[in-house]
Amino acid sequence: MAVVLCAAPLTPEAFKQSLGALRGRDPLIHYTVYRDGKKIDRPLGVTTQEEVKMKKTAFYGALAVAGLAASTASAATLDDVRERGVLNCGVTTGLVGFASPDANGVWDGFDVGVCRAVAAAVLGDPEAVEFVPTTGKTRFTALASGEIDMLARNTTWTFSRDVDLKFEFVGINYYDGQGFMVPRDLGVSSAKDLDGATVCIQTGTTTELNLADYFRANNISYEPVPIETNAEAQQQYLAGACDVYTTDASGLAATRASFENPGDHVLLPEIVSKEPLGPLVRHGDNDWGDIVRWTLNALIAAEELGVTSANIEELAAAPTGNPEVNRLLGTEGELGAMLGLEADWAKNAIAAGGNYGELFEKNIGENTPIGLARGLNAQWTDGGLLYSPPFR
Amino acid sequence: MSDTHAHSVAFVRTETLPQLPPPVGERGAVKWMRENLFSTIPNGILTLVALYVIYRFAAFALPWIANGIWNTDSLAECREVLDGTTGACFSVISERWNQLLFGFSYPSELYWRPALAFVLLFFAAAPVMFFDLPRKLLIFTALYPFIAFWLIWGGTILTPLFALVGIVVGYLVYSRYVRDSFAMGFFGGVLAALIFWWLSGYVTAALAPEEPFLEAVQSRDMGGFMLNMILGVVCVSLSLPLGIVLALGRQSSMPIIKWICVIFIEFIRGVPLITLLFVANVVLAYFLPPGTTFDLILRVIIMITMFSSAYIAEVIRGGLAALPKGQYEAADSLGLDYAQAMRLIILPQALKISIPGIVNVAVGLFKDTTLVSVISMFDLVGMIRGPILSSTDWNGVYWELFMAASVLFFVVCYGISQYSQWLERRLATDHR
Numbered sequence A: 001m002a003v004v005l006c007a008a009p010l011t012p013e014a015f016k017q018s019l020g021a022l023r024g025r026d027p028l029i030h031y032t033v034y035r036d037g038k039k040i041d042r043p044l045g046v047t048t049q050e051e052v053k054m055k056k057t058a059f060y061g062a063l064a065v066a067g068l069a070a071s072t073a074s075a076a077t078l079d080d081v082r083e084r085g086v087l088n089c090g091v092t093t094g095l096v097g098f099a100s101p102d103a104n105g106v107w108d109g110f111d112v113g114v115c116r117a118v119a120a121a122v123l124g125d126p127e128a129v130e131f132v133p134t135t136g137k138t139r140f141t142a143l144a145s146g147e148i149d150m151l152a153r154n155t156t157w158t159f160s161r162d163v164d165l166k167f168e169f170v171g172i173n174y175y176d177g178q179g180f181m182v183p184r185d186l187g188v189s190s191a192k193d194l195d196g197a198t199v200c201i202q203t204g205t206t207t208e209l210n211l212a213d214y215f216r217a218n219n220i221s222y223e224p225v226p227i228e229t230n231a232e233a234q235q236q237y238l239a240g241a242c243d244v245y246t247t248d249a250s251g252l253a254a255t256r257a258s259f260e261n262p263g264d265h266v267l268l269p270e271i272v273s274k275e276p277l278g279p280l281v282r283h284g285d286n287d288w289g290d291i292v293r294w295t296l297n298a299l300i301a302a303e304e305l306g307v308t309s310a311n312i313e314e315l316a317a318a319p320t321g322n323p324e325v326n327r328l329l330g331t332e333g334e335l336g337a338m339l340g341l342e343a344d345w346a347k348n349a350i351a352a353g354g355n356y357g358e359l360f361e362k363n364i365g366e367n368t369p370i371g372l373a374r375g376l377n378a379q380w381t382d383g384g385l386l387y388s389p390p391f392r
Numbered sequence B: 001m002s003d004t005h006a007h008s009v010a011f012v013r014t015e016t017l018p019q020l021p022p023p024v025g026e027r028g029a030v031k032w033m034r035e036n037l038f039s040t041i042p043n044g045i046l047t048l049v050a051l052y053v054i055y056r057f058a059a060f061a062l063p064w065i066a067n068g069i070w071n072t073d074s075l076a077e078c079r080e081v082l083d084g085t086t087g088a089c090f091s092v093i094s095e096r097w098n099q100l101l102f103g104f105s106y107p108s109e110l111y112w113r114p115a116l117a118f119v120l121l122f123f124a125a126a127p128v129m130f131f132d133l134p135r136k137l138l139i140f141t142a143l144y145p146f147i148a149f150w151l152i153w154g155g156t157i158l159t160p161l162f163a164l165v166g167i168v169v170g171y172l173v174y175s176r177y178v179r180d181s182f183a184m185g186f187f188g189g190v191l192a193a194l195i196f197w198w199l200s201g202y203v204t205a206a207l208a209p210e211e212p213f214l215e216a217v218q219s220r221d222m223g224g225f226m227l228n229m230i231l232g233v234v235c236v237s238l239s240l241p242l243g244i245v246l247a248l249g250r251q252s253s254m255p256i257i258k259w260i261c262v263i264f265i266e267f268i269r270g271v272p273l274i275t276l277l278f279v280a281n282v283v284l285a286y287f288l289p290p291g292t293t294f295d296l297i298l299r300v301i302i303m304i305t306m307f308s309s310a311y312i313a314e315v316i317r318g319g320l321a322a323l324p325k326g327q328y329e330a331a332d333s334l335g336l337d338y339a340q341a342m343r344l345i346i347l348p349q350a351l352k353i354s355i356p357g358i359v360n361v362a363v364g365l366f367k368d369t370t371l372v373s374v375i376s377m378f379d380l381v382g383m384i385r386g387p388i389l390s391s392t393d394w395n396g397v398y399w400e401l402f403m404a405a406s407v408l409f410f411v412v413c414y415g416i417s418q419y420s421q422w423l424e425r426r427l428a429t430d431h432r
Helices: A002-007 A013-022 A051-066 A076-084 A110-123 A139-144 A159-163 A207-219 A231-238 A249-257 A284-306 A312-319 A323-329 A335-339 A345-353 A356-363 B002-008 B028-036 B039-066 B075-082 B091-102 B114-128 B137-153 B158-177 B182-207 B223-250 B255-269 B275-287 B295-323 B325-333 B338-375 B378-388 B399-427
Strands: A030-035 A036-043 A089-090 A128-134 A167-169 A174-176 A178-183 A198-202 A221-226 A244-248 A265-266 A275-277 A278-282
Touching: A002 A036, A051 A249, A076 A284, A089 A110, A089 A139, A110 A128, A110 A345, A128 A139, A128 A174, A139 A278, A159 A167, A159 B378, A167 B091, A174 A249, A178 A207, A178 A249, A198 A207, A198 A231, A207 A221, A207 A244, A221 A231, A231 A244, A231 A249, A249 A265, A265 B075, A278 A284, A284 A323, A284 A345, A284 A356, A284 B325, A312 A323, A312 A345, A323 A345, A323 A356, A335 A345, A345 A356, B075 B399, B091 B399, B114 B137, B114 B223, B114 B275, B137 B158, B158 B182, B223 B255, B223 B295, B223 B338, B223 B399, B255 B295, B275 B295, B275 B338, B295 B338, B325 B338, B338 B378, B338 B399, B378 B399
Parallel strands: A089 A128, A198 A221, A198 A244
Antiparallel strands: A030 A036, A167 A278, A174 A275, A178 A244, A178 A265
């Protein structure tokens, strides 16, 4: 019960006011910043370690003044995000369908949808995200140094990244894998028919190794055509320098979508590697990891339970006949408080961009130019791998 | 005499013949072509081959450009309009033009601020570049960095104002103590300025209004060609004086100063720029306490300035070495001290010799600013490679975008090069 008392008044607004009252003057200094082309106010950023300490002291002091037991459940990252009023989310510098800013500078995409859901769950506002673009080289340092709170950047979950680099993958939002694209004229329907083919492949990647393994296991030969970037690969492949282009299946689909005649090329059914892509956070802050993990699970569970952005208001208005929907949307039980969030955290997360299926369809699904089928990314009930643990 | 002669021949022309035009083969276009294009058989063959290549290129490029589409919303739509005919999809440029210039997160209603700063740049640079202009205009040049900073970044005017006052304070302290000793004046001035800036930080924090006259824009929101211009202009203008100091330091007879300069120059020249940029972006984050915001653009400016000042120092050292020893001796024999000799005799000549080299470094530096795209800053190339090519609408448009980028860079670099040629002609008053 104490936890509930603690969580409810801890909205950013209430927090700012109590902090201001403690300091004996009106809230924190504000300055105006722009996010996604919209004007927002936010408190002056933390600049030095002393100030961090000072603010933390003030924060705990504010909690005491408000007559609340200091919440040991509130984790450092969650406090930082609330204090800042925005979530710093690391994304790619641009990947078709997954993250890219549009003509107005508003970020959109499948990975972006996860960031917005977490922001909505924590801060109640899907727009309260500062997108920090990272390259393949800078992404891990940005997360490790605390520049970003979470990374949603098409990152493959591997052993060494999880264990050695000290990150925590909170789940999988896209099951990718290496595939093959060939011109339709070639008349090939399976990767096993590719004996003696020339293959365009990016050098120095795991794709190169996977390809060698696969062809050797099937005892067929190939001739690699080394290329450096995806753009170069497109040119080489279209110019006929190679019969086959291989990279991650989602990348192949996006590449094919940019061709003048996408119908002239086919993706072969074989997927020769596992590339589970998911959001990740730093080691050592399990409470924050739980929030990101269960926000992702909430999106997946919402699709399974039939909760969509269209019917969520109706379902969340009053307890429904399905207890799991009630627990998810906060009309029953105290799941939000256990996370240190509002009761309607999952409702906000789902309302931000829709459930998992809606995000998929809107950004990379079959009606978009990228046109990816659900495949492995279907719910377990439909023969896919998406399987959210129960909300109980 | 003429009379006798008149009787001995049948006909004498009494008036001068009108001048005839030269034969067709010896005049106009035909002569020019014969002399320049077809003077020998190998030249003739080369001309024909070149003409064919130009024709093939033009036959492809001209319809492609002329047939270009400027007003569609996506690549698919553009291809639909083209319907199989050759044509460029310039609509990506018209749709994303502002993003190419200003990046994707600079607030669009504030575009006039960097644009105004860009226009003012010409007024600030003019008195430095053209010395016929009245010298009083240099006052504006001195104020320009602060005006431009305030326009582009916005926020409270106190920040640039205190920065300016700090420099003035430093100068006053310097001029008070420089009479006793140069070192005392110099370090005293630097110290005074630093103390002033440190104190003014608190004043700014206390006085800054909640709603400043110009809204603040974060450094991470800068992008596009604006970022290239900021980095290029700031780094060139900072690295020139720094390069002169390093070049003089390297020639110094004082061993510590000499070796500091030698090590700095050789170290920086031995390290690729991209490595320095990675240090600025990634490695520094590990050394700074978490939450510290040491502006990324500032870090990058420091790194690029260090890099180009080492190169400029070497160019100027070449100029200094090219001067005859007699010039140094003449300065000494006139009784000038080191500073006077350098300022009045040596540097004017050495810098004049170094102009082509300095311009070369400046143009190279300006183009090198596109390297910041690898540390996830969205300069012109970063905008193209990242957000624009990765949008679902424009994935796959390469030629049009990179052509636009090269046109923008060409205009600036060609302008710099033309100016340097004018400057060389202008300064070449003797010696030839």
